[in-house]
Amino acid sequence: MQLTKRIVKLMSKKDYVPQGVEGLAIALGLPGVDKLEIKRALDVLEAEGKVLQTKKGKYALPAQLDMVVGELLANKAGYGFARTAIGDIFIPGSRINGAMHGDKVAIRVSRRRTRQGPRSEGEVVRIIERAHETVIGRYERHGKISIVVPADKRIFYHIFVHRNDAMGAKDGDMVVAKIFEYPDRERAARGQIVEIIGDETSPTIEIDVIVREHNLSTEFSSRAVAEAEAVPDQIAEAEIDGRKDYRGTFTVTIDGLDAKDFDDAVSIEREENGHFHLGVHIADVSHYVPIGGVLDEDAYNRGTSVYLADRVLPMLPRKLSNNICSLNPQVDRLSLSVEMVIDDRGEIIDFGIHRGVINSNFRLTYEQVDEAFNTGIYPDPDVRDLLVNMRDLSDILEKKRLKRGSLNFETIEPKVILDEKLKPIDVIIRERTTATKIIEEAMIVTNETIANFMYWQDVPMIYRVHDKPSEESLIQIEELIENLRYPVRKLKGAHPRVIQQIISYAHDRPEKLLINNLLLRAMKRAKYAPSSMLHFGLASQHYTHFTSPIRRYPDLIVHRLVKGALDQNLSEPGIVNMVDNLTDICEQSSYTEREADDAERESIDVKLCELMKAHVGEVFSGTITGVSGYGFFVQLPNTAEGLVHVRDLRGDYYEYDEGTFTLLGRRTGRMFQIGQPVKVQITNVIIGERRIDFVLAEE
Numbered sequence: 001m002q003l004t005k006r007i008v009k010l011m012s013k014k015d016y017v018p019q020g021v022e023g024l025a026i027a028l029g030l031p032g033v034d035k036l037e038i039k040r041a042l043d044v045l046e047a048e049g050k051v052l053q054t055k056k057g058k059y060a061l062p063a064q065l066d067m068v069v070g071e072l073l074a075n076k077a078g079y080g081f082a083r084t085a086i087g088d089i090f091i092p093g094s095r096i097n098g099a100m101h102g103d104k105v106a107i108r109v110s111r112r113r114t115r116q117g118p119r120s121e122g123e124v125v126r127i128i129e130r131a132h133e134t135v136i137g138r139y140e141r142h143g144k145i146s147i148v149v150p151a152d153k154r155i156f157y158h159i160f161v162h163r164n165d166a167m168g169a170k171d172g173d174m175v176v177a178k179i180f181e182y183p184d185r186e187r188a189a190r191g192q193i194v195e196i197i198g199d200e201t202s203p204t205i206e207i208d209v210i211v212r213e214h215n216l217s218t219e220f221s222s223r224a225v226a227e228a229e230a231v232p233d234q235i236a237e238a239e240i241d242g243r244k245d246y247r248g249t250f251t252v253t254i255d256g257l258d259a260k261d262f263d264d265a266v267s268i269e270r271e272e273n274g275h276f277h278l279g280v281h282i283a284d285v286s287h288y289v290p291i292g293g294v295l296d297e298d299a300y301n302r303g304t305s306v307y308l309a310d311r312v313l314p315m316l317p318r319k320l321s322n323n324i325c326s327l328n329p330q331v332d333r334l335s336l337s338v339e340m341v342i343d344d345r346g347e348i349i350d351f352g353i354h355r356g357v358i359n360s361n362f363r364l365t366y367e368q369v370d371e372a373f374n375t376g377i378y379p380d381p382d383v384r385d386l387l388v389n390m391r392d393l394s395d396i397l398e399k400k401r402l403k404r405g406s407l408n409f410e411t412i413e414p415k416v417i418l419d420e421k422l423k424p425i426d427v428i429i430r431e432r433t434t435a436t437k438i439i440e441e442a443m444i445v446t447n448e449t450i451a452n453f454m455y456w457q458d459v460p461m462i463y464r465v466h467d468k469p470s471e472e473s474l475i476q477i478e479e480l481i482e483n484l485r486y487p488v489r490k491l492k493g494a495h496p497r498v499i500q501q502i503i504s505y506a507h508d509r510p511e512k513l514l515i516n517n518l519l520l521r522a523m524k525r526a527k528y529a530p531s532s533m534l535h536f537g538l539a540s541q542h543y544t545h546f547t548s549p550i551r552r553y554p555d556l557i558v559h560r561l562v563k564g565a566l567d568q569n570l571s572e573p574g575i576v577n578m579v580d581n582l583t584d585i586c587e588q589s590s591y592t593e594r595e596a597d598d599a600e601r602e603s604i605d606v607k608l609c610e611l612m613k614a615h616v617g618e619v620f621s622g623t624i625t626g627v628s629g630y631g632f633f634v635q636l637p638n639t640a641e642g643l644v645h646v647r648d649l650r651g652d653y654y655e656y657d658e659g660t661f662t663l664l665g666r667r668t669g670r671m672f673q674i675g676q677p678v679k680v681q682i683t684n685v686i687i688g689e690r691r692i693d694f695v696l697a698e699e
Contacts, residue, residue, distance in 0.1 A: 004045055006028055007051070008051070011060060011064070016060070018058035020056075020057050021038050024038055024042075046059075049062070049069035049106070049129075050062075052069075052126065066108055067106045068084045069085075069104065071102065071104055071105075072099050072100070072103045074096070076154055082107050082122055082124075087470070089121070089122040090121050091107065091122045095124060097123065097185055098127065098182060098184035100132055100157065100182075101131065101152065103128075103130055105127050106124070106126040107122035127182075134177060135150050135152075135155060135159055135176070135179060135191070136150070136175070136177075137149045137150040137174070138151065139161070139174075140171060140172070146160070146162070146166055147160055148191065151209045153689065159189045160188050160190045160191070161190070161191060161193060162190075166193050167193040167195075169196050172199065173198070174197040174198055174200055175197060176212075177192065177194070178193075178194045180192065203422045206687060207310055207603050207606060210599050210602050210603055214595040214596070215595070216595070216596070217301065220298055224295050225317055227294050228316070228317040228320055231288055231320065233323065234324075235324075235334060240334075240357050243354070243356050243357045244355065244356045244357075245357055246267070246335070249279065250267060251266065251267045251358050251359070252266060252360060252363070252364050252383065254439050255364075261321045261325070262283070262326045262363070263282060264282050264283070264442075264443065264547050264548070266278070266390065266439070268386055268389045268393065276342045276343075276392075277341055279338070279339050279340075281335040281356060282335060282336050282338075282548075282549065282555075283325045283327055283333065283334075283550055284335050285555075286549065286556055286559040287334050288320055288324065295317075295320075298316075299315050299553050300588065302315045302592060303588060303592025305551035305552075306599055307600055308600060309600075309603040309606065310607070315551050329363040331359065333359070334357055335356040336353070336562070336563070337353070337354050338352070338353050340446070345396070346396045346397045346401075346445075351449050361382070366435040366436055369434070370435045372384075373435070387438070390438040391434060391438055393438075393442075394434075394438040394442070397444070398441055401441075401539070405496035406537070406538045407537045408500065409503065409516050410431075410432065410503060410506075412513060414427050414429060414608070414638060415427065415429075423610065424607045427638040444540075447546050447547060450546045451463060451542040452542050453562075454558075454565060457565050459561065460561060460579040461532070461558070462544060462557050462561070462585065463530070463533070463543060463544050464527075464535060465528070466523075466524065466526040466536045467536060468536045469522045469524055470524070471491075471492050471493070473522040477502075477515075478492075480518070480673075483675075484511065486505055487501070487505065502519065503516060510677070513623075514674070523537060527590040528585075528587075528589045528593075554589045557582075557585055560575065560578065561579075605690045606687060609640070612685055612692055613687060616685060618682060620679070621678075622637070622679075622680055623635055623676070624672060625641065626674065627661045627662060627673060627674055629656035630646055631645040631649075632672050634680050641692065642680070643692070643694065644694045644695060646663065648696075649663075649696065651665075652667050661673060661674055679696070679697040680694035681694065681696075
């Protein structure tokens with residue numbers, strides 16, 4: 001047995017008492033073993049967070065020291081959560097004690113009573129492993145003091161830099177600082193500048209920083225580019241042999257106006273018995289990206305395409321993503337196609353999965369489709385028939401999905417319009433429309449069909465899973481809906497249908513978007529896993545991602561697994577090796593997805609700040625979206641969000657009631673709470689900090 005395992009086994013005994021190295025050597029029955037060997041084993045265990053060392057140099061399991069080990073997930077509001085084996089533990093800002101976002105930490109857990117009942121809280125008592133050797137931020141000179149203000153607001157600590165360590169940086173430069181002294185309860189962080197990224201006035205600098213913060217790849221390896229360039233521009237006749245020919249089937253793609261890569265196309269026919277024959281044709285990317293090749297390696301590392309406000313970082317070189325893999329109109333393309341026969345209740349009567357070849361007849365946009373539905377004017381009779389049948393089927397599928405408890409969030413997506421110099425000039429608000437719904441429902445039913453097929457085949461698979469929200473995350477919403485007199489009051493242990501009732505009730509009310517956003521924030525992140533479990537948001541027993549292999553790595557893996565199941569060749573060496581690594585693939589894909597999502601959101605925030613900087617001094621109507629002891633956040637109709645600080649609330653002293661998430665004036669009784677409409681004036685915008693400051697407008 002390995003020495004590390006023997007140590008853990010010894011410490012797991014009920015009568016174990018924390019021991020030093022010598023005591024462990026005796027207890028292990030290894031008095032003659034080199035003490036350095038035991039110390040090295042302890043160092044490994046300590047680095048993994050499995051063992052902790054006390055101040056007296058003795059070792060024990062974390063639980064024996066009333067501690068738990070986890071990863072600190074800081075929030076820009078100044079607090080954090082530790083992700084641990086026993087769940088997420090809330091850590092107040094006053095108890096983070098020098099830890100930084102991403103650090104592996106040991107925390108001591110306590111129970112604290114609140115108006116909503118007992119709540120677990122933690123305090124960082126030890127930092128086991130630092131996540132950051134360097135920090136990206138803005139260099140500032142304040143008299144004799146120089147600091148780097150981290151661009152990532154989840155890092156709360158400024159890095160103090162001696163002038164001699166500034167590498168010639170100028171005030172306002174975006175830089176990379178190497179940390180050589182980390183913060184603690186008594187000392188500030190110190191470091192030296194190792195790279196100057198650029199001047200903060202550059203129109204691309206802030207998003208350049210976001211790219212660096214999230215470690216996003218901007219270039220493909222030369223070998224990957226060469227492998228992509230070797231792919232022919234057209235399909236050879238030999239590649240079509242053995243495939244089902246859909247080129248005579250009327251097929252279209254429907255995507256956003258600015259889309260460049262088309263993963264999916266649809267075809268549909270209405271049978272005499274009323275059944276729908278739906279075809280969903282997905283780009284056969286796995287045909288062009290061999291297992292274990294350099295394209296595959298680059299795609300694995302990226303995990304996903306990233307759609308930033310001013311640029312796209314594709315998962316695959318554009319030779320593939322925009323051309324031979326993309327289901328462009330009027331050209332032959334290879335597909336992995338799913339045919340489904342669906343009745344008027346949304347039940348799948350029959351289905352088939354085929355390697356195919358298609359030739360898309362039309363490239364339609366969501367805007368065109370919605371316009372056609374609104375006006376009744378279609379570009380072609382076949383387009384009309386397809387869209388009407390797709391709309392009818394999507395209504396049926398949506399009704400079935402909602403009946404079982406699936407959630408339909410009514411959110412908006414801001415699209416910042418940039419000029420030729422990448423300066424923001426406007427914001428377009430995208431909402432769920434009939435056009436987006438018909439594609440969304442088609443993709444959901446396809447993903448479910450594939451997931452069910454693979455699950456019942458009992459073969460290796462990647463699933464998309466989504467756990468139910470924690471009860472604590474729903475407390476704030478309970479308070480709000482009670483104040484707003486919603487018919488649903490309690491969310492503790494609620495079925496998804498209950499949450500959908502709240503969404504539906506809010507549909508025609510002014511706080512609709514607020515309610516949807518709060519519920520969405522309360523949801524846990526969906527992730528990838530090699531085993532199936534309920535997808536809470538969709539109320540789906542088995543779900544996967546199959547429909548976007550151009551831009552999502554897990555979909556590419558699913559295609560390979562589906563082909564392996566169809567061909568019964570899952571024992572082929574390349575697939576066996578891939579299957580052996582499914583857990584790692586799922587973890588990597590979930591991680592890269594989170595980083596991409598965060599980067600995309602932050603890039604929009606940057607451009608919104610740039611846009612609003614031109615409106616300092618102006619008054620806007622907004623809605624309170626969050627309340628804390630230091631003030632409240634207000635969101636404007638274009639989704640820009642800023643803070644009204646409590647110090648700027650004149651004429652009274654305001655106290656924060658954490659039970660009702662309310663600021664209450666002690667003298668006037670004036671109240672500020674979530675969902676309340678207010679008028680605010682913009683007083684300051686700091687683009688580098690993605691910060692907008694408001695004050696209440698004079699009424």
